[in-house]
Amino acid sequence: MDGSMGRRPTAWMAAAGVLGIAAAVLAGLLAWRWDGGGGAGASSGGPGWAATGPRAPTHEHADFAVVIRGERFDFGQPQFISDTEGKELSEHVHIHAPRYTVVHVHSTLVTWGEFFQSLGFKLTDPSFPGVTDDRTCLELPSGEKLCNTASERWSFIANGVPVDGLATVNIGDLDRVLFSYGPETPGEALAKYWGLVTDQACIPSELCKARIPADEPPETCSGRGTCTR
Template sequence: MKDIIRHNFVFIAGIIATAVIIIGGVYLFGNNGSTKPNGKQISNDILVPKGSNITSGIVNGKYLPADSSAQLTLVEFGDYQCPACGAYSPLTKQLITEFSGKINYVFRGFSFIGPESLKSAEAADCASDQNKFWEYHDYLYTHQNGENKGTFADVNLKSFANILGMDSKTFDKCLDSGKYKNQVDNSTNDGKLAGVNSTPSFFINGVKMENIPGSYDEFKKLIQNAMNKSPIVQGTPTTAYHGHFDIKVYLNDTRVNLGLAKYQSKEPKELDPYIHLHDGNGNLVHLHKTETTLNQFFNSLKMNFTENCFILDGGKKSCNSESSSLKMYVNGVANTQYQNYVPQDLDRILISFGPVNDKNLTTQINSVTDLSCIYSLRCPERGKPPSENCVGGVGTDCTD
């Protein structure tokens, strides 16, 4: 939800089906007369520009081309280094296999985790020149192994193409020339325009899923209802909900230690029953209710956070000036919602105060841990989370 992880997993907002036609190679959505869904519908010029990689399903292991008669279009923005995207990839494959010919599935790169995100996205587009985009796309996700550690270095990206039976000379020339660099950058920019702030992010007929489904059955039901032209009202889990997000706060390049005992919640005296730290872990925040803001979290720690100032519990202020500014990044992407931001499951959040042009920002962003993926059981390949002392009040899943 990686960053992304960013990445957000939970449930989904209201969605509606619309007709799909193809004009000049670009998919456009037409209103079918049914109730307009809650949520902004994004222009198809942004979501599915000409030249996008589109498949209408998988039959006998082979990807089908786009189908103008498909009932709906599903657009995903993802990063090839994003573990949550990798975990979700088998679900989208299962979905388009089951609904072959009925869904046009579009993958757009949202490459923000680092240089290997950019290069792997370029490589996938180079593979499309040899009609191997989807095969290469799948290969990248099944061979994730850390972020910016050389897994998707150029030499490996070229070897992947060779393994998949592509013409190596043609592929290597494409990758070395940076042929698709601008296209990769434009894809990420389109995602930002569409409101993407975590990966994976999905759009059904132009409407963004504010929270992505937590299981294949939920995803399937959502798609089926959209096909039936029946608006879906996503159930908002106010009970039995336990999400997580990672956070770091730096003030003038000094990390605020949220692992201190005074910031930790202990049953039955939670600092806040719905959003809190516990077990001495200052990097991981536990969520027990949706629509809970960062303002609520910091207030529970006796801190104050606005777009202009960050005030510690002891009263020390870090406020905007001509030379210094407060910044917030969610899943590696600048975010200006500040105290009003509603953290999502798997978010990685950085709050930083320092020079206006802070050279340490990239290092700080990369320092934000990625524990929520483990604690929310989204990446079982990384092991199980440690036993927790569940802390929460009435209306949470910590009731036993």
């Protein structure tokens, strides 16, 4: 037998070994990003939930509603509210009186996942690379997990259009967004619950001042580009 032919199996084995090591390293890097490097399994707040890149100051607002089995979740509870008495749940994004269905965004690149995490929730959905529909869940501050099942599912509606997920999507100025969990399809959730999403973000943005009730005290955080506290 030719000597070069006799060496071929050894060469192939060496090449396979190198490829195996490279694959293991890559898998390790991906696992690190997934569980601790800012992916869907990240447990820390802040930029891990936002798109990568530097942030800049801004001041924008969006309307939202979370509907669970036909009931709109109450974000007017004290634990979810940032106020003027030193309690600020996040420097980047918050809600406060008197409009608990309006998100105030103070930094660019703030995502819906980051907003929810600042309130003690954890949203995992297909907007994360590699997350399939069957792994979509919202963990509540109580620890209860609401996940897609054969009988109930999450529907995400952004500005009247069903989308696959929103956790890694940046909050846009004057967006209106619905998060619905129940037996409904996205189309059914849109038809039944879209009316629960307010359209009040223009008020703190000072784009529709005529809609502000005359007897309402001034908001502690209003305007575009600035925030008075």
